[in-house]
Amino acid sequence: MRHDSQDPVLAEALAVERRSPAERAAHGKAARRRIPRSAQARFAPPAGRFDPVALLERQSADRVPELVPIRYRRMLESPFRFYRGAAGIMAADLGPAPDTGLIAQLCGDAHLLNFRLLASPERHLVFDINDFDETLPGPFEWDLKRLATSLEIAARARGFEAARRAAIVRGAVEAYRERMQLLAGMGTLDIWYAQDDTAQLEQLLPKDRPDKDIRKRTGKALAKARTRDTAQAVGKLTRVADGRRAFVPDPPLITPLRDLLPDGPRADLEDLLHGLLHRYAESLPAERQLLLRRFQVVDMARKVVGVGSVGTRCWVVLGIGRDDEDPLVLQAKEAGRSVLAPYVPAGGTHGNQGRRVVYGQRLMQSAGDILLGWVRVTGFDGKRRDFYVRQLRDWKGIARPESMSPTMLRLFARVCGASLARAHARSGDPVALAAYAGGGDSLDRALAEFAEAYADRNEADHRALAAAVSDGRVSAAETSPG
Incomplete structure (x- = not known):
């Protein structure tokens, strides 16, 4: 895949600036001639396909050695948990294949558990993408295929x-198409300000109202998300x-610094982490630097997070404001090269992988963490490592597909699809994307076929x-x- 600019998102924005809406729609329809929507159904790995375990081992080479086995154990638990840790494997399958050339900022790992309820800076509960470790510009369909396959795998797990x-x-692809059609007719600022708050989520669902059980479960999920704030994290951790x-x-899973190293090396690590926090603060606007200084650091720990991220360096920092009842927990997570980087030319445009993550999150998310920032530090091994820093938990609500009925999972799939369309429209060209996706169900059917085929591949890789x-x-x- 080749693109003319080192920054595909910027190149797309400049192209949109030069084109009329009719020309933008024609650009989207022209992509159908290169990659017909029906062709999106195909997944045919070459006979000499790479070894998926070798790819995982390469990813693990620069991770904390004693934590890497935890990653493999978590991936072994089920095909779905394997898929959560296998974004690099899917990128290696999709990257060399022909694509539409319709570029947007991608999540890079748009599986269904990376769509969550989050708190906006205005303290509203919104539905949005949560994880941007792999974010980079790329063909929009890569995110859509990752989401579609995750839904197929989750539905298989439910039998x-x-x-x-x-x-x-x-349902997810249909909701993506329908939302993109709406966004294509909106003004540029209206797209940027669009959010999926709880009052608007119902508008993203089908016209037929969900049954009483679904409304009840949704209400409980919203109420629970509001309790998953910093105070709750502090109470648990x-x-x-x-x-x-x-x-x-x-x-x-959580190892305080006092238990991780003896006194001398521990003091050196504490100094390094204090330096990390000080330099991270410089990436924040001045008023948020002032906010951060109102908290005193009282403890630090190493934390194991996620599935695919296990083994990357991740620290949690406990800060206290007025007193013990005024806490702040920050997470500083190592940011490595995106799994998409070998297949798009934008991997080095930000210079700092933490900044890449922050840029992608700010570009795609409608409501970001006010303390989100980045930093680069030099470790004791002399290697420079990039981190991004955010609040550990702020009104986060995660889906539980293992307990969803078919109707509930389909409704959740639709909300995910619609939310992904909004995220893509902020950086990509919604007119071109809507023109490619079209008003019929060709793309829906094609991606359902792709998801079935790739779920089979995922099961085989899990067995490997x-x-x-x-x-x-x-x-x-x-x-x-975890």
Whole structure:
């Protein structure tokens, strides 16, 4: 895949500036001639396809060695958890294949659990994408295929028959198309200001109202998300002992610095992390730097996060404002090269991988964390490492597909699809994207076929990892799920 500009999002914006709406629509329709919508159904890996376990091992080479087995153990638990950690594998499958050339800022890992309820700076509950570790500009369909396949895999885990699974996937793509059609007719600022808050979510669902059970479950999910704030995280992760609040050890998942290293090396690491926080603050606007200074750092810990991210360096920092009841928990997470970088020319345009993550999040999210920033530090090994920093938890509500009925999962799929369309429209050309997707169901049916085929591939790759563990090629640690 080749593009003329080193920054495809900027190139797309400049192209939109030069074109009339009719020309933009023609550009989208021209992409159909290159890649017909029906062709999106195809997934045919070459006979000499790469070894998926070898790709995972390459990813793990620069991670914390004692944590890598936890990643493999989590990926072994089910095909869905394997998929959560296999964004790099899917990128390697999609990247070399022909694409539409219709560019937007991508999440890069748009599986269904990366769509969540979040708090806006105005303290409204909104639905949005949550994870941007792999964000880069790229062909819009890569995100859509990642979402579609995650829904197929989740529906398989629930034991749904093929027709129901296909309907769930088609619902997500249909909602993406319909939302993009609406966005194509909106003004530029209106697109930028668009949010999916709780009052608007109902408008994204089908005309037929969900049943009472679904309304009840949705209400509970919204109420629970409002409790998942910093205070709740502090209550779960910390305790007060000897008049001082500190992180509760839960090794290897949470290891306070006092337990991680002996006194001398620990002091050096504390100095390094204090320096990280000081330089990270410089990436924030001046008024937010002032806000951050009102909190005193009282404890730090290493934390294991996610599935695909396990083994990357991640620190949590406990700050106290007025008193112990006025806490702040920040997460500083290592940002490596995006899994999309080998397949798009924008991997080095930001200079700092943490900044790349922050840029992508700010570009795609309608309501971002006010303390989101980035930093680069030099570790004790002499290597420069990039981090992004954010609040650990701020009104986050996560979906539970393992307990969803077919109707509930399809409704959730539609909300995810519509939200992804809004995120893509902020950087891509909604007129061209809407013209490519069209008003019929060709793209819906094609991506349902693709999702079925790629879910089969994902199951085979999951078995390959299990065989590698069984053969002793890689080690998988026993630990609680997270």
